[in-house]
Amino acid sequence: MRRRRFFALALGVMVAGGCGGANGSGAAPAGRLTIVAPAARGRGWDQAARALATILTEDGLVGAAEVSNRPGGVDTATLTAFGAAGGPFTRGGTVLLTGVPMLAGAETADVASVLAATTPLARLAGDWAVLVVAPNSLLRTFEDFAAVLRRNPAELTVGGGVDGGSDHVLYGMIGKCLGVDVRLLDYAGYPTDAEAVEALGEGRVAALLGSAGSLLPEIAVGRLLPLAVSSGERIDGIDAPTLMEREVRVKYADWCGVFGPRGMSPQDRDEVAALCGRIDASPRWQAVCAANGWNRACLSGDDFRQWLVTETRRARGVLGELGLLSSFDTSCWGGCVRRH
Known part of the structure; x- marks a missing residue:
């Protein structure tokens, strides 16, 4: 069985959008890129992380790419270590490939939110x-x-x-x-x-x-x-x-997104936005998405960050209603079905 979780459309409507810089010019990033997958090999979105690493190197988008697995999922140590990883994206940097599991896990574990601990870069696919x-x-x-x-x-x-x-x-x-x-x-x-x-x-x-x-x-x-x-x-x-x-007004997909260390420079963020468009346009990436039933859903830069703010709020609302948060405002987060 294939298990998913790459760029996640969590909680609600999958927002249509393009990737900033899809037509950008410039040399392909040099050096080694490490993609952190907060799951054991073969679990979660690890399959997507490995496909992405292969495409980045075979399409010449980076000099080399590798996947680093963190089977523990989300915890304070993972987010803290990643957030402080530093290193410009284009010169041997590190990115995190995750989605709903880490976003929801950070809320239920009551640790720093993914938004606070990272730099949101791009969403690529949903399931x-x-x-x-x-x-x-x-x-x-x-x-x-x-x-x-x-x-x-x-x-x-x-x-x-x-x-x-x-x-x-x-x-x-x-x-x-x-x-x-x-x-x-x-x-x-x-x-x-x-x-x-x-x-x-x-x-x-x-x-x-x-x-x-x-x-x-x-x-x-x-x-x-x-x-x-x-x-x-x-x-x-x-x-x-x-x-x-x-008449159940829910359009929902698990999603997978790329996140950088906290405090990335605007230049590095812009380069990732351009890279997102190149990945989404890659025939190899399109073939991987088709084979796995993933939906290409490229969204990057400020658009992705704004979307993620809303999705994080919605995630917290649902998790609170399910009783999975230690503290939660029980005010209704909205009806969504027509009454008969």
Whole structure:
């Protein structure tokens, strides 16, 4: 199973936008670039980090690139060490490749936010989610699923990625939009898609939220029945409506973004914006995205930072509603479903 998480569209609408400097000129950056992936090899967005390192070198965008894994995910030490890493991007610098897991993890762990500890540089890709059940499930449609949640939110156990991650957040958003008390939602997190699918097959969870790209092969052979997708339009190969079609106003994708050390110079930030456009235009990168079912969603510079401010606020809102924050203002963060 492929597990996602690269440039993350977390919590809500995936904003369309271009990358600053996509047509910029100038020599390709020289020296070695280290891409920090806060996950074990093969987990999270590590696959995307390694694909990115290969493309950067094979397309001649940097002299050399390597991936440094930090399996511990988000903690104070990781963010502090990275934030102080320093080093100009174009002369052997370091960037962090992460998204929803670290953004949400920083909030739940009550450490410095990703925004405060890093320099947001660019978003490159997102990964839509799909809600699936076992083929023999009594839940045949999203309406069946929604009816059970409205009747008793704790009746269904829904599986997905790790607690507090993108799948968990999406489940909270769906519950909120259906008008249920999200504190009562029963969620089971698993380290990998394979383990989550196994739990669904054994009946330990009633439904599963996961990467549309990763679960597509299981859906194609009939081992999983899709009920809805989180994209704005229907996904080829998945016979299921969007959440928006079912009047649940959520368009959501896990996302992956590039972050630099705190205090990067404007010149270095501008060079990354230009590099973002070159990566997005690379046929190799486009092929990787297509193969994995990722959506190219390039957004850089101030546009990315402003988008990230909003997404961080939304993430905190959902995590607070789920009861995963030590302190939270319980004021409503907005309705999103038409009442009948």
